[in-house]
Amino acid sequence: MGQHCKILDCTIRDGGLVNNWDFSIEFVQDLYNGLSAAGVEYMEIGYKNSPKLLNATEPNPWRFLDDNFLKEIIPEKKFTKLSALVDIGRVDPDDILPREQSVLDMIRVACYIREVDKGLELVQMFHDLGYETSLNIMALSSVPEKKLIEAFELVQNSPVDVVYIVDSFGSLDPADIEHQVKKFKEMIPNKQLGIHTHNNMQLAFANTLAAMKNGVTFLDSSVYGMGRAAGNCHTELLVSYIQKTSYELKPVLGIIEKHMLEMRQNWEWGYIIPYMISGVLNEHPRVAMAYRDSADRDKFVDFYDKVTSPEIALATASK
C-alpha cells in the first residue's frame, strides 16, 4: 500500500498560519534539503498571493513568494518538487511566470465550494503556463451533497490534475473520509485525489491512512504537524509508515531535532482542548484561536459554554 502515493509537505505554508511565516531562510533551506533526502515528493514553500491585493505593509517572503527570491534561496533543485498555494481573488496573474522560468512545479488553488468556477479559471491559467495544478476544496465537512455534484461537473471538464478533500475544521473521522473519497472517485474518476487533514481530534494521520487505503494519492502533511490551530498530519508519521523504499525517516528526524522542538516552544499548534472542541463541533478554529490568545486560554469549561451557547452559535454561523 502506498507505492503510488506522493507526500506534499505543507510545513511552510500551513505552518506559516501559526507564526505569520516567521521562518528563517536557514530553516526553509534545511527543510528543503531534508525533505529531498527523505524522498518526500513535494514541498509547499508558501503562498503566491499578491502583496498589493492584500494591502500588505510589510514584506513576508513565504506569504508572497517571489521567483527571484526563490531562485536565490534554492539555487539548485534536488529531489523534491516545489508548490505554492493561491487564494481566489488574492492572486495577480501578472505575478505568475511560465513554469520553465520558475522554481515552482505546481500551483494549488484553495477555494470554497461556491467559488469552484473561479478556482477552475485560475487552474486553467496555471495549467496553460505549464504548471501541475490542484483544486483544494476547503471546509468539505460543511458542503451539501448537491453543491458538490454541481462542482464536480465543472471539475470534470477542467485540466486540473488533482482534486483535494480538505478537512479544514478537523471534524471528519476515517469513516467520513472513506465516504467522501468514494463519492469523489465515482464522480470524477479521471482525476487524481488529494487529502489535507487537521489534527483537532487526533485523527489527521488516521484520516490520511483511510484516504490512502481508498485510492487517494496526494497526501498533505507537515513536519511535527506544524499547521494552523491543531496542525496537520505529521510528515514523520507518513514517512515512517508508508511502505515505499524511497522514504527515509532520518532526515525528517534531523529537521525536528534541529528546528521544530524550539519552534514549538515559541509557537503553539497541535492537540489543544479548544481546538478539539471546535473540531467536535465542526466549526472554524478562529474562535478557539482567539481564545488561546486571551488571558482565559486555559479555561476550557468556560470556552465550551461559550461556543455551545445559542447566541455564540448564531454569531459564528453568520460569519
Added chain:
Amino acid sequence: MGQHCKILDCTIRDGGLVNNWDFSIEFVQDLYNGLSAAGVEYMEIGYKNSPKLLNATEPNPWRFLDDNFLKEIIPEKKFTKLSALVDIGRVDPDDILPREQSVLDMIRVACYIREVDKGLELVQMFHDLGYETSLNIMALSSVPEKKLIEAFELVQNSPVDVVYIVDSFGSLDPADIEHQVKKFKEMIPNKQLGIHTHNNMQLAFANTLAAMKNGVTFLDSSVYGMGRAAGNCHTELLVSYIQKTSYELKPVLGIIEKHMLEMRQNWEWGYIIPYMISGVLNEHPRVAMAYRDSADRDKFVDFYDKVTSPEIALATASK
C-alpha cells in the same frame, strides 16, 4: 454507534506508570466525581498487586490498593464503577475481599499470551468472589496466530466477562485492529471484547473507533491521554465522540483544566518522537523511556540509529 459501549478510564492505573502513582487524594476524588458526572462507566483506580510480593519499601496506595483506604477515599459510590488491575504472580489471593465487602466492582488480569492459563486461574477466583472480570492480553502485536488459538480454547471455558486486545507497543493501525477484532469475535463469540490502545503513532483514538465499529464494547482511555510513554486514547475524545446521551464532556474538561495541564508540566507522556519510533518498530517503549530520562533525550537521529542497529535489536529481542 456506541450505544452499548462502556468507557473504562485508566488515568490512575496507566498514568501511574508515568509518575510512580504520585497522585494526590484530592485528584483521585476529583477524577472519580468528574467521571461519574460525565457518565463514564468505569474508573480503574490502580493496581491491586501485593506490596509483599513486590518487596515494596514505601507505601504506594494506588499501586497497592487497600480496601479500607479506598472506603475512606470514596465513602459513597456514584455512577462510575471501580476496577483494579492485577499482574500474574504479583497478586496475593488473601488480599482480595469478597465483592460485597469491597468498593471494587471489577478486577482485571493483565497477562502475556504464555500466561493465559495462570491469568484464567486468577479470573476464576475473582469471579467466584463476585467480581466482574477481564483478561487483558498484552503485546498482542507480537503474538503468533497459533498461540492465540490455543489461548482462545482456554478462554472459552472460563467465566471471564471481557477479553481485551491490548496494543502495548502502540504499533497497530485501524486495519490491524479490525483484523484482530474479527478474529477474536469469530473464535470467542460468547465473550465481550475490550480495547486498550497506546498513542505512539497518534492512532490510539482511531484504533479505539475501529474497535468500536467492529463490535468491541469496553473502551479503555485516560483523561488527557495520561498513560505510560505515548499514553492512551483520550477520555475526552471518546466522551465527545460517542453518540450516547448519557455522556457529558464538561466534567472531563473540568478535570483537565484543574489538574492535567499542571501534571503534564511535571510529568511527560504523549506523542514524543522516541515513542513514535518504538511504535513504528513494534517494540516495548522501555528503551525510549530510558532515553527520555538521559541527557540525550532530544537526539532523535542518534536514538533512531541506536534502536535500528543490529546489535541493539538483538539486545532488545533477548529481553
